[in-house]
Amino acid sequence: MMIRYKTSNTFPKGGIHPPEYKLTQNVPIKPLPIPKSVMIPISQHIGAVAAPVVAKGDYVKTGQLIASANGFVSSNIHSSVSGIVSKIDTIIDASGYRQNAIFIDVQGDEWVDSIDRSADVISKIELAPEQIIEKCKESGIVGLGGATFPSHVKLAVPKDKKCNTIIINGVECEPYLTSDHRLMLEKGEEILIGIAILMKALDVEKAMVGIESNKPDAVEHLKELAKRFPGISIHSLTVKYPQGAEKQLIKTLTGREVPSGKLPIDVNAVVHNVATAYAVYEAVQKNKPLIERVVTVTGKSLPAPGNYLVRIGSPVSSLIEAAGGLPDDTGKIVSGGPMMGKALQNTGVPASKGMSGIVLFRASESTRVEKIACIRCAKCVTACPMNLEPHLLATLSMKAMFERAEDEKVTDCIECGSCSYTCPAGRPSLDYIRLGKSTVMKMIRERNIK
Amino acid sequence: MSSTIIVTIISLSLLAAVSAVILYFVAQKFHVNEDPRIDDVQAALPAANCGGCGFAGCRNFAEALVAAETFDGLNCPVGGSEVMKLIAGMLGKAADETEPLTAVLLCNGTPEFRPRTTRYDGVESCRIQHNLYIGETNCSYGCLGNGDCVKACKFGAIKIDNSTKLPVIDDSKCVACGACVKSCPRNLIELRKKEKKDRKIYVACSNCDKGAIAIKACKAACIACSKCLKVCEFGAITIEKNLAHIDAKKCKLCRKCVAECSTKSILEFNFPPRKPKVETESITING
Numbered sequence: 001m002m003i004r005y006k007t008s009n010t011f012p013k014g015g016i017h018p019p020e021y022k023l024t025q026n027v028p029i030k031p032l033p034i035p036k037s038v039m040i041p042i043s044q045h046i047g048a049v050a051a052p053v054v055a056k057g058d059y060v061k062t063g064q065l066i067a068s069a070n071g072f073v074s075s076n077i078h079s080s081v082s083g084i085v086s087k088i089d090t091i092i093d094a095s096g097y098r099q100n101a102i103f104i105d106v107q108g109d110e111w112v113d114s115i116d117r118s119a120d121v122i123s124k125i126e127l128a129p130e131q132i133i134e135k136c137k138e139s140g141i142v143g144l145g146g147a148t149f150p151s152h153v154k155l156a157v158p159k160d161k162k163c164n165t166i167i168i169n170g171v172e173c174e175p176y177l178t179s180d181h182r183l184m185l186e187k188g189e190e191i192l193i194g195i196a197i198l199m200k201a202l203d204v205e206k207a208m209v210g211i212e213s214n215k216p217d218a219v220e221h222l223k224e225l226a227k228r229f230p231g232i233s234i235h236s237l238t239v240k241y242p243q244g245a246e247k248q249l250i251k252t253l254t255g256r257e258v259p260s261g262k263l264p265i266d267v268n269a270v271v272h273n274v275a276t277a278y279a280v281y282e283a284v285q286k287n288k289p290l291i292e293r294v295v296t297v298t299g300k301s302l303p304a305p306g307n308y309l310v311r312i313g314s315p316v317s318s319l320i321e322a323a324g325g326l327p328d329d330t331g332k333i334v335s336g337g338p339m340m341g342k343a344l345q346n347t348g349v350p351a352s353k354g355m356s357g358i359v360l361f362r363a364s365e366s367t368r369v370e371k372i373a374c375i376r377c378a379k380c381v382t383a384c385p386m387n388l389e390p391h392l393l394a395t396l397s398m399k400a401m402f403e404r405a406e407d408e409k410v411t412d413c414i415e416c417g418s419c420s421y422t423c424p425a426g427r428p429s430l431d432y433i434r435l436g437k438s439t440v441m442k443m444i445r446e447r448n449i450k
Numbered sequence: 451m452s453s454t455i456i457v458t459i460i461s462l463s464l465l466a467a468v469s470a471v472i473l474y475f476v477a478q479k480f481h482v483n484e485d486p487r488i489d490d491v492q493a494a495l496p497a498a499n500c501g502g503c504g505f506a507g508c509r510n511f512a513e514a515l516v517a518a519e520t521f522d523g524l525n526c527p528v529g530g531s532e533v534m535k536l537i538a539g540m541l542g543k544a545a546d547e548t549e550p551l552t553a554v555l556l557c558n559g560t561p562e563f564r565p566r567t568t569r570y571d572g573v574e575s576c577r578i579q580h581n582l583y584i585g586e587t588n589c590s591y592g593c594l595g596n597g598d599c600v601k602a603c604k605f606g607a608i609k610i611d612n613s614t615k616l617p618v619i620d621d622s623k624c625v626a627c628g629a630c631v632k633s634c635p636r637n638l639i640e641l642r643k644k645e646k647k648d649r650k651i652y653v654a655c656s657n658c659d660k661g662a663i664a665i666k667a668c669k670a671a672c673i674a675c676s677k678c679l680k681v682c683e684f685g686a687i688t689i690e691k692n693l694a695h696i697d698a699k700k701c702k703l704c705r706k707c708v709a710e711c712s713t714k715s716i717l718e719f720n721f722p723p724r725k726p727k728v729e730t731e732s733i734t735i736n737g
Contacts (some may be wrong), residue, residue: 090663096583098590098659345568345583368571431573438581 001322008064016418017240018339020214024178024305028408029186031309032322034109038081038313040066041093045142046265047073048148052102058085063112063289066102069137075150076140077102080291080311082110094316094335094349096248096342101350104313115288122285123193125200132201132284139283140290140353142269145169145244145273146336148354151280154270155201166198166207167253170222170274171237171244173212174337177357179294180274182307184211184218187278188420194277195232197284202270207232208253209274212239240415241339248273248385260412275356275385295319295351299360301327310351317347319358320410331363339417369426380419380429390419394429397436402443405436413437414416453484468482468540487541494537495526500530500604521545528625541604551626554605558654559592559719563670580635584724588667589656593617593638602633604647621648643698650719651696651703653678658691665713672715678707 016219043049050067060079067077083106091101110119127135137152157163168191172180182193195207209226211219213236225236235253241249247258249271256267264271272280275293282288291312298305303324310319316333320326326347334341334401335355344358380390396405410433419429494511503526505511505581511526515540521543526533531548538545564587571580576598584590595615600608607623608630610616615659619630621644631639638656653672657664674692686700687707696707696716 092584092588092657097585342583344566428573431575431578435575435578435581 009235009252009285010225010240010243011251014383014418015240015242015248015388016238016383016421017174018421020239021175021298021300022178022181022214023176023300024296024307025215027178027306028427029179029182029294029307029309030322032311032314032319034081034106034311035314037086037103037105038311039091039103039315039351040077040080040313041091041099041101041352042067042077043093043099044077044148044312044353045075046147046351047075047153049069049099050074050077052088053099054079054085054102056085056087057278059083059107060085060104061110061116063291065289066159069140069150073150073153075142075148076138076289078140078289079104080313081106083107092345092349094342094344094352094355096345101313111130116286117288121189121193125193125284127197127284129201129203129256130347130448132197132280134235134271135284136201136280139279139288141276141283142290142353144271144275144279144293144353144356145339145358146354150272150353151272151276153197154265154272156385157202158268162268163202163204164206164268165203165254165263165270166195166204167249167264167269167271168195168207168209168274169230169244169246169271170209170211170215170218171246171247172215173239173241174339174341175241176298176359177296177337178298179296179307179356181215181218182296183278183294184274185221188221190281191274191277192225192229192232193285194279194281196229197440198270198272198278200323201232202249205231207235210237210243210249210253211235212237212243214239214247220449240360242385242414242418245385245414245416247280247414260409290353293351293353293355295355296357296359297323298357299327299330300365302360303327303364310355312353315347315352316344316349316351319351320347320360327360327362329362330360330362331362332361332366334359339421340415347380368428370427371428373425374427375425378423379422379424383422384419385416385418386414387407388413390429390433391427393436394419394427394432397432397439402436402439406443410436485516485524486587488516490540491515491537494533494540495531495581495635496533498604498625498627500528500625500629502625502629510539516541518543527627535708551641552621552624552644553591553626553628553639553640554649554650554652554654555617555619555638556640556652556654556656556714557591557616558591559589559668559669560585560616560670564589564592564668576633577635579596581681582688587665588592589657589671590667591636591638591655591659592668596665598633598635599630599639604629645703649721650705650717651701651705652698652717653694653696653715654717655693655715658693660692670713670715673713675712677710678716681706681710 048070051070054066062082064079066079069076083104084101086105088102090098106200133152133155141151142148170184199207219236226232226234249342250269258267279290292309295310296307297319333344335344338359384390393410413433417430495508497508499507503511525548528684534545565586566586568586570586574596576594579594585594593616597610599617605623607620608617610727611618617662626641653724655672657671664671665673672694674689678694684702686697688695707714
């Protein structure tokens with residue numbers, strides 16, 4: 001007798017339900033006007049910083065390589081505009097740290113000739129798997145969900161491991177953000193071709209696209225289109241944060257659990273974002289490097305929140321300007337979603353590859369609640385999607401008991417912030433856990449060197 | 451009633467006597483021969499248990515001293531030479547002369563010099579803030595002012611000055627145990643040679659950015675202009691990574707560099723006022 005398990009459409013343990021505030025889900029993607037000058041950071045990815053290959057005074061075209069990858073886990077950076085390189089100088093970027101950036105004064109918009117700028121959808125995949133990976137590497141494709149891990153590294157599966165399922169992340173579980181949602185509605189076919197390209201590169205037959213059920217139009221649209229693509233299935237998932245986290249999404253869609261300290265490939269899965277799939281399509285079929293991305297600019301006080309196709313390196317101020325200007329009551333500007341995003345230092349920072357949204361909070365929304373002593377309610381334990389004990393990890397970090405924190409698997413924390421969000425005592429558990437996690441990671445690195 | 455009391459007293463006394471006999475033999479059997487000198491040495495140590503010597507506490511340090519063949523690398527910063535010589539005499543060994551040290555803060559980024567550009571409302575911890583971003587000002591090297599060093603100091607020698615938002619180190623209380631040095635995520639605290647009358651001259655800046663960037667972030671930043679380097683007659687000043695550093699061992703406290711410094715990032719403390727003919731006036735911040 002065959003036992004049929006009830007297939008659940010969300011991950012089993014933890015998670016929270018923050019209010020969604022998807023203010024911009026019906027606003028079509030609009031290209032942002034090219035700014036007068038751009039600042040392109042040379043490190044927009046995880047891994048080694050790219051090395052600039054242009055110098056002050058050089059004329060660059062749109063799509064031209066301006067900084068090349070420095071090692072395997074690194075990524076190429078291309079010019080998003082045409083113009084003169086005015087200087088290479090340090091800036092404070094969206095991550096809040098100082099780093100080098102290439103400043104370009106815009107002159108017209110002259111593209112590199114090899115880029116196909118027509119609107120035609122090319123569905124025939126001509127490149128071989130190795131060529132696809134090479135193309136992704138050349139085009140500087142990184143994970144556009146926010147982590148910005150170089151995509152070619154994920155595609156180059158080690159010989160002793162085998163991928164049998166590609167998981168495409170269209171969950172967009174962060175409140176406010178709608179950039180992936182709009183992209184799925186407007187570029188659905190391109191995304192599916194992109195997925196087919198990824199399937200070819202990894203030599204797999206099966207791809208699963210996970211979309212939360214608060215985007216029924218995107219689910220329907222992709223389901224309709226997917227009929228023409230063998231092997232690609234579209235799944236509507238129950239809304240729950242952090243469903244879009246890699247390990248949670250794998251669990252939801254395949255039932256496989258990535259063991260502690262392992263990668264998705266250890267359970268034969270590779271996860272890519274829908275926006276990455278679109279970028280792969282553009283790189284492989286249209287020969288277009290990653291020089292623009294969709295950014296949601298939103299906030300309750302913002303006059304005209306919207307989704308914008310932004311050239312990398314455009315200042316955030318130009319995005320806010322396009323959305324109606326900075327409201328007077330703004331207290332905090334967050335790059336990324338409100339749960340995992342990072343507050344910006346100022347509006348002069350440039351848009352980078354990992355910037356999925358700009359969320360403006362009112363001063364009243366952005367203040368922290370006063371923290372009181374832990375009341376031992378264990379809500380954080382219930383909310384933790386990684387089966388950790390956030391209150392314990394926070395205390396261990398606070399008391400500098402890092403060896404114990406390592407035993408308690410602090411390194412498994414995905415920093416989703418569910419613990420801090422759910423805490424009725426207003427305890428900033430994640431702040432402490434992050435400190436513990438980074439210290440333990442450092443300890444492990446030092447041990448490995450020895 | 452009275453019989454109950456008598457029975458209780460007798461039975462408990464018997465129990466106590468039997469236990470005492472058992473404990474006596476157990477103590478004989480498991481007796482650990484410990485060097486009696488360890489107790490003496492421990493008594494001579496300051497009992498601060500600060501960890502400044504690199505050991506977990508005074509007891510561990512005493513054990514190490516008794517076991518050590520020479521006193522190389524063993525030093526109690528709290529007790530200093532005096533205590534080490536006393537212990538050396540007790541153990542029949544020689545102790546090196548060590549110079550007393552004191553902690554100084556290599557940052558003078560007061561709100562006046564270093565304007566605040568953002569507001570941090572997270573946990574009050576320098577380490578956490580340092581992990582998050584460059585801090586409330588545009589200087590990615592300067593003091594964050596959340597007082598990790600204050601919490602680390604077991605001698606109450608550090609407190610945050612409310613007007614400058616910088617920690618102030620009380621020389622009379624500082625024993626140079628180095629706990630604050632370890633606690634600072636930006637390595638802003640240096641242990642320097644303690645001079646007569648607690649006189650100090652040092653470069654109060656840690657900004658390794660190029661001069662133009664450093665001065666934009668903080669008006670009191672060292673811009674590595676090397677004026678101090680030229681004026682120093684004792685070769686005490688070196689410039690590395692866009693930052694000047696005065697070697698306390700070579701410095702003769704002549705104060706020429708203080709007068710020469712173009713951004714007033716070299717500070718002097720506890721000196722008598724300069725003679726009026728010297729035009730440049732010294733700045734004294736935080737004490």
